[in-house]
Amino acid sequence: MKFEVVIGLEVHVQLNTKTKIFCSCPTSFGDVPNTNVCTVCLGLPGALPVLNKEAVKKAIAFGTAINATVHKKSIFNRKNYFYPDLPKGYQISQFEIPIVEGGEIIIDFEDGRKRRIGVTRAHLEEDAGKNIHYGNVSHVDLNRAGTPLLEIVSEPDMRSADEAARYLKKLHSIVRYLDISDANMQEGSFRCDVNISIRPKGDDKLYTRAEIKNLNSFKFIQKAIEYEIERQVNAWEDGVYEQEVVQETRLFDIDKGITKSMRGKEDSAEYRYFPDPDLLPVIIPDEMMQECSKIPELPDEKKARYIDELGIKEYDASVITSQKELAYFYEEMIEEGADAKLSVTWLTVELLGRFSGEQSITNTPVDAKKLALVVRRIKDGTISAKAAKDVLDYLMKNEITVDDAIEKLGLKQVSDDSAILEIIEEVLNSNIDKVEEYKSGKEKLFGFFVGQVMKASRGKANPAKVNELLKKKLS
Numbered sequence: 001m002k003f004e005v006v007i008g009l010e011v012h013v014q015l016n017t018k019t020k021i022f023c024s025c026p027t028s029f030g031d032v033p034n035t036n037v038c039t040v041c042l043g044l045p046g047a048l049p050v051l052n053k054e055a056v057k058k059a060i061a062f063g064t065a066i067n068a069t070v071h072k073k074s075i076f077n078r079k080n081y082f083y084p085d086l087p088k089g090y091q092i093s094q095f096e097i098p099i100v101e102g103g104e105i106i107i108d109f110e111d112g113r114k115r116r117i118g119v120t121r122a123h124l125e126e127d128a129g130k131n132i133h134y135g136n137v138s139h140v141d142l143n144r145a146g147t148p149l150l151e152i153v154s155e156p157d158m159r160s161a162d163e164a165a166r167y168l169k170k171l172h173s174i175v176r177y178l179d180i181s182d183a184n185m186q187e188g189s190f191r192c193d194v195n196i197s198i199r200p201k202g203d204d205k206l207y208t209r210a211e212i213k214n215l216n217s218f219k220f221i222q223k224a225i226e227y228e229i230e231r232q233v234n235a236w237e238d239g240v241y242e243q244e245v246v247q248e249t250r251l252f253d254i255d256k257g258i259t260k261s262m263r264g265k266e267d268s269a270e271y272r273y274f275p276d277p278d279l280l281p282v283i284i285p286d287e288m289m290q291e292c293s294k295i296p297e298l299p300d301e302k303k304a305r306y307i308d309e310l311g312i313k314e315y316d317a318s319v320i321t322s323q324k325e326l327a328y329f330y331e332e333m334i335e336e337g338a339d340a341k342l343s344v345t346w347l348t349v350e351l352l353g354r355f356s357g358e359q360s361i362t363n364t365p366v367d368a369k370k371l372a373l374v375v376r377r378i379k380d381g382t383i384s385a386k387a388a389k390d391v392l393d394y395l396m397k398n399e400i401t402v403d404d405a406i407e408k409l410g411l412k413q414v415s416d417d418s419a420i421l422e423i424i425e426e427v428l429n430s431n432i433d434k435v436e437e438y439k440s441g442k443e444k445l446f447g448f449f450v451g452q453v454m455k456a457s458r459g460k461a462n463p464a465k466v467n468e469l470l471k472k473k474l475s
Helices: 053-065 161-177 218-237 286-292 299-310 314-321 324-335 340-354 368-379 385-397 402-409 417-430 432-439 443-456 463-474
Strands: 003-014 077-080 090-093 104-108 114-126 130-134 137-141 148-154 190-200 210-215 248-253 258-264
Touching (some): 003 218, 053 161, 090 114, 218 248, 314 324, 324 340, 340 368, 340 385, 385 402, 417 463, 432 443
Parallel strands (some): 210 248
Antiparallel strands (some): 077 090, 104 114, 190 210
């Protein structure tokens, strides 16, 4: 391409507090419209906001996680604009002094490369309500109004749709590991605005950017970016860039796969920011700062530990740490005595490969203890890897212990030397001609003898024992 793409992201993360940021209304999702509201949510005269301390704590934890500066003093501002889902006519947000400033998120690539994406700021604000459209009629649900948001603004450091998707997935993983948000994209707990512009390669100027609003799927975010890049490049090459690419807010039509103009994009001056007179500056005590800076092990740290301590491959460590539930499941398997490397395959390939419909790692009928025991039974020779697949299939459909399933299916391996030697004797006596050929140098026949012994034992003989005893007998 003759052009370089410049992408910056603004991500709105709904914090998982029990109540809203400035009142005691619940933040539960899916309730009857306009039931979780009060005088503060509705913006009625005389109603005063009171800051939710838990939202501040979660912001501190996030700032710590991305190596940012957490300001001990921050200020809430009024961002003035009119929209039906904003009953006060302004949004309480942070402008001049956000609670979190600076920071970084490291994105990873399959070939081992890493890239730093800068974070400009992360500030606390209240969410707006939700407009629901029915043809020419629109309804407003204010249940969401006042839900605490952490808006995370990146530097314009991304250069492709792929990099943007990787940044979002890493960010999504971090907020879930920190347990500051459920980050459920379907419910709108993790929403993204994308700012895109292009410029000729080698040019360091920032050209007109278009903003694509409220994307809530990794797949659609990537598709929207790809379309918008193509639209801007075509406009430049056709000589209509200044007419076609203007500072505006656009929406992504998921059915047509295109972005469409929604409205002109305001500059910050048009929002007429000023400090909210109803809210004092936020001053974070040293004790709270220290308490909230104690964060759990994050995905990058877990990944490095799995590679160094457990000896698993970097790719496998990346897959397991991509979801905190997957990582915790894996760690429980290790605690139960399962082999670290064997557990990777049986978790990420065998178990996850059997999920269907609404099944996930959080509601699987085969929990970590059961899967760990399956792995241990393979390792100690009780069952073969092939038989273990049948056991796992049975466990997915039946409430039964691992050992009872092995017994019921008759898959327990024969590891007794005398029993296996008896079968070996029968096989060799039935194939005296092939034994002579083997002894005369045709060593490839060894596989034939192993196969015959396994067949005679109906697959129950321990393959390792069969190989060991057969070699001794033939020598």
